[in-house]
Structure formats: C-alpha cells, structure tokens
Amino acid sequence: MRFKVFAAAVAALFLGIAPASAAVSDLEGTWENRNPQSGGISGLDIRYDRDWRVNGWVVCRPRDCDLGAATGYSMLPLGRTNVQRDVTGVSVGFNGGDAVRQLIIQSRGNNRIEVIMIQSWRDGRAASISTETLVRGSGGGGGNVQAKCVDATDLRISLSGREWVLAQGSRVIARFDSPDQAGYARYVLETLRVTRKCVIEDGNFEYWTAGNGAFPANGVRGEYCRDLRFSDIDVDRGRGGKGWDVKIGSNVLYNSRDEASARTIARTLKDNQASKQCFVGDQSRGVTYFKR
Numbered sequence: 001m002r003f004k005v006f007a008a009a010v011a012a013l014f015l016g017i018a019p020a021s022a023a024v025s026d027l028e029g030t031w032e033n034r035n036p037q038s039g040g041i042s043g044l045d046i047r048y049d050r051d052w053r054v055n056g057w058v059v060c061r062p063r064d065c066d067l068g069a070a071t072g073y074s075m076l077p078l079g080r081t082n083v084q085r086d087v088t089g090v091s092v093g094f095n096g097g098d099a100v101r102q103l104i105i106q107s108r109g110n111n112r113i114e115v116i117m118i119q120s121w122r123d124g125r126a127a128s129i130s131t132e133t134l135v136r137g138s139g140g141g142g143g144n145v146q147a148k149c150v151d152a153t154d155l156r157i158s159l160s161g162r163e164w165v166l167a168q169g170s171r172v173i174a175r176f177d178s179p180d181q182a183g184y185a186r187y188v189l190e191t192l193r194v195t196r197k198c199v200i201e202d203g204n205f206e207y208w209t210a211g212n213g214a215f216p217a218n219g220v221r222g223e224y225c226r227d228l229r230f231s232d233i234d235v236d237r238g239r240g241g242k243g244w245d246v247k248i249g250s251n252v253l254y255n256s257r258d259e260a261s262a263r264t265i266a267r268t269l270k271d272n273q274a275s276k277q278c279f280v281g282d283q284s285r286g287v288t289y290f291k292r
Contacts, residue, residue: 024048024084024231026107029271031134040132041115046072046090046105047267048083049234054092056103067094067101075104084231098122111136136271145264147207149198155189157182166287173197175285185280185287188223192216194289203246203256205265207272208289215272217292225278225291228253230270235262253277 031044042064045055052072057064072092080086089106104116113134120127152168157179159165164182166174176182194208194216210216229248238245238255244262246254246269256262274290281287 024087025270025273026109027087027090027105027113029136029267031113031136033132033134037130037132039119039128040130041103041117041134044105044113044115044134047263052090052092054090054103054105056092056094056101058101065097068096070094072105075106108133145200145202145258145261147198147200147205147264147268149196151195152189152197152208153195155186157186163285174281174287176281181281181286184222188220188278188280188289189287191220192218192289200256200261200265200268202258202261203254203265204284205246205254205256205261205268206288207268208287215274215290215292223278224280225276228269228274228277228290230272230274233266233269235259235266 028046028048031046033040033042036042036059038059040059041056042059043057047053052074053069054072055069056067058067059065070092072090074083074087075089075091076083076086077088089104092103092105094101094103099119099121101120102118106114108114114131115134116129116131118127118129150168150171150173152173155166155168155173157164157166159179160172160175163175163177164179165172166176166182166185174182174185176185189208192208192210194210196209196211196213197206198209199206207215232248233253234247236245236247237243238252243255243257244259245252246256246262246265254262254265256265269290272290273292276291278289278291279286
C-alpha cells in the first residue's frame with residue numbers, strides 16, 4: 001500500500017509540473033546545494049550521452065552519503081521526441097540506502113536547477129517531499145578537477161631568446177614564432193574581451209573567459225577556428241588503454257591520464273556550449289580559445 005501511495009505522489013508531481021524550455025546543456029554538469037536541508041540533496045553530477053547518467057549525494061553526518069549512479073529518463077512535452085531540443089527535465093530514481101528516492105530535475109536558468117525529491121523511507125516513516133535549488137559548481141562529489149586560472153588584462157609583447165612572448169607582468173601567457181603572431185593574438189584577446197586564461201594541465205586543455213566566466217561569442221577578422229558540436233562530446237578510454245580521450249566521434253580533442261580530468265574538460269566544453277575551437281600560433285605554445 002505504501003508503494004502505491006508513493007507512486008501516486010510521483011504521478012501527481014509529473015502532472016502538476018508545467019513544461020519549461022531547456023536544452024541538454026542546461027541540465028548537464030556538476031551541481032551543488034549551497035544550503036542543503038537535513039537529509040536533502042547535497043550534489044548531483046548529470047551527464048547525457050544518448051541516455052542520462054546521474055550521480056547523487058545526500059546530506060549525512062559526518063560526510064555526505066553517495067547514492068551511486070542511476071539511469072535518468074527525459075521529460076518531454078507530449079508528441080515531442082527530440083531530447084536535445086525539447087527536453088524539459090530529467091526523472092531519476094535511486095533505490096539504495098535508507099530510502100527509495102525519486103528525483104525530478106528541471107532547469108531554472110542562470111546556472112540553476114530545481115530538484116523535487118520524494119523519499120519513501122524503509123523504516124516506516126511517512127514519505128517526504130522536498131524542493132531544493134542547486135547551482136553549478138565544482139563540488140557534488142563528481143570528481144571534478146579545478147582548472148588553474150590567471151588574469152590577463154595588461155598583455156605585453158617582448159622578445160625572449162628566439163621566441164616572441166605575450167606576458168602579464170613577469171608571467172608568460174603564450175609563445176610565438178614571430179611578432180606578427182604575438183600581436184595578432186593580443187588583438188584577438190582584446191577584441192573578444194576575454195581577461196582570464198584557464199588551464200587543466202592533465203590534457204593540456206586551455207580556454208579563455210570573460211570576466212563573468214563565459215566563453216566569448218563574437219567573431220574576429222582573420223581568426224582560424226574549427227567547428228565543434230558540444231552535444232556530441234564524449235569521454236572514453238584512450239587507444240590501447242592509454243589515458244582517457246575527450247572526443248567527438250573518432251576525432252580526439254584531448255587525452256588525459258586521469259578520467260576525472262577528461263570528464264572535467266568535457267563538462268567545461270558542454271556547460272559553455274562550445275561551438276568553435278580557435279588557435280593563434282602553435283597549439284602547445286600559442287593561444288587556444290573556444291567560442292559559444
């Protein structure tokens with residue numbers, strides 16, 4: 001009888017939720033609860049690759065309890081089938097631990113998601129329903145790797161040995177074979193108004209952001225870019241078991257020794273809806289940036 005009541009509550013919630021437009025990228029990522037309720041959701045890690053994969057954590061003492069990973073299901077308006085374009089949320093259930101938990105996850109914009117959680121307790125307590133807001137973050141237990149970022153707001157060009165360098169004070173930002181390359185790189189960065197360079201060393205992954213942390217979107221005359229489909233970015237074992245590849249189809253973008261680094265690179269590109277990868281100079285020494 002208790003299960004029937006629980007199932008009815010879930011059905012009632014689905015009927016009562018008004019569809020809200022979203023995209024897969026609005027739901028994917030690592031999410032953290034800055035003000036979790038006792039026993040509530042503390043973090044989620046959400047990924048989509050033909051199916052939803054959701055890792056969850058709830059508030060416990062002395063440390064959060066890991067709910068493990070579960071398969072999620074797309075919430076779509078009646079008659080719609082395109083998940084990338086029409087998804088309104090994700091429904092996922094966790095069956096382990098002290099309760100059966102059903103989560104309904106919807107985007108609320110501005111890097112926030114709303115999570116409705118129904119908990120049916122195994123010890124006989126009445127089922128509980130809670131609603132919490134999570135924000136994008138590096139926590140949630142998802143194995144996120146923190147990028148190393150530096151400000152680059154006053155770039156100078158100088159000759160160092162046989163290379164032309166772009167530097168912020170004494171810190172070298174990039175190296176080039178000619179002053180023309182260095183000058184063009186500075187012109188591009190200033191035109192795009194990006195002021196922060198971030199790197200994940202395990203994978204040699206570099207990206208630039210504006211002051212608000214976003215990838216640039218405007219174009220620059222003469223830039224060299226290649227198209228990306230951020231929705232198709234995937235992480236898999238490298239060839240011969242060597243590290244972890246961040247790739248689109250058979251095209252490997254980055255290879256990391258550690259899976260967490262590769263997944264952070266993939267999440268960064270997806271969360272920022274990267275549609276172009278652009279270069280000035282050599283990829284290993286010059287400037288690499290992404291655009292929305």
